[in-house]
Amino acid sequence: MNKQKLLLAVSFLTRIPVKVPAPIDATSLNEASRYFALVGGGIGAGLGLLYYFLQLFLPNEISIVLLLAAGLLLTGAFHEDGFADVWDGFGGGWSVSQKLTIMKDSRLGTYGTAALVLLLLAKYQQLMLLSGQASWLAMALVCAHTLSRAMATSIIGLLRYAQEDAQSKVKPVAQCLSAGSRQVLYASAGSILLLMWLLGAFTLLQSVALVGVLWLTRLLCIMWFKHQLGGYTGDCLGAAQQIAELVIYSFCIQVWL
Structure with missing residues (x-):
């Protein structure tokens, strides 16, 4: 494990004050x-x-409300911001250029606001259903936050990065995922599924089913991004992570309740 790259990942995805000992560039972020x-x-x-x-x-x-607030503070609403930007851009723009311009605008529009409100309401309801036992909710949180990021990150390299967004350099984002990086990413996801199986949260068949559901979710996200932009942006990855998180909570509800 590369400590420097791990610290960079923590710095990139959270508001935790960590010191990255080397300059940050595109290669290190990848x-x-x-x-x-x-x-x-x-x-x-x-x-x-x-x-x-x-x-x-x-x-x-x-x-549950405080838990959601803590999650937003911990991550700086990083993925939620991307989710809202995607809905603003895809809902308000006609051409690819218009969509990217709207997505880069720091102001939140009607589509993004409505999507964000519905997203938080959905999470609240899902977590309320899972809170019958604290252990259920804790396992769902670990599973969802791990696997959703693995799914979203795995999209990198499967689509081209939107050219106009790449030229603007508004937000840094990984644009390449090496074979070694994919192996580490999938190993992390597999370890969580193995842990869920050892804890008795999922059977082997349910674990396989969850992988299948996430694969289908990823495929639909890729088709959506390709149709709208002909590629992806960092906001698209944030939206994919949030969608996958909702899917995983829903899967846990179906299996455990």
Whole structure:
């Protein structure tokens, strides 16, 4: 494990104040992307631990709201911002150029606002359903934050990076995923599924089914991005992560409840 690249992944995906000991460039960010799923697992574990303590002292509804707020603060709403930008751009633009221009605008439009509200409401309802036992919710958080980032990151390199967005350099994003990076990424995802199986959360068949559901989700996201932009941007990866997170929570609800 490369400590420098891991710290860069933490710095890129969260607001945790870590010091990256070397200059950040496109190559190092591409290499750091292999640890995005691992960082996601850490985020999920931290949120699961926070919920365990919150629900000891507060009503469950308040605990879930604070849990969502903590997740937004921890990540700087990084992926949620991409999700909202995608809906603004795809909903408000006609040409690829218009869509990319809207997505780069820091202001939030009607499509993005509506999508973000619905996203948070959906997460709240899903987590409420999973909060019957604290252990269920904790496992769902770790699973969702890890696998959703693995799915979103795996899209890198399967589509071309949108040319106009690449030239603007508005947001840094990994644009290449080496074979070694994919192996580390999938190993992180596989380790979480193995852990879920050992804990009795999923059977082997359910684990395979979840992989299949995420593969289909990735395929649909790729088709969507290709249709809208002919490629992808960093915002698209954020949107894919958020969609995958919702899918995983829904899968856990179907399996456990």
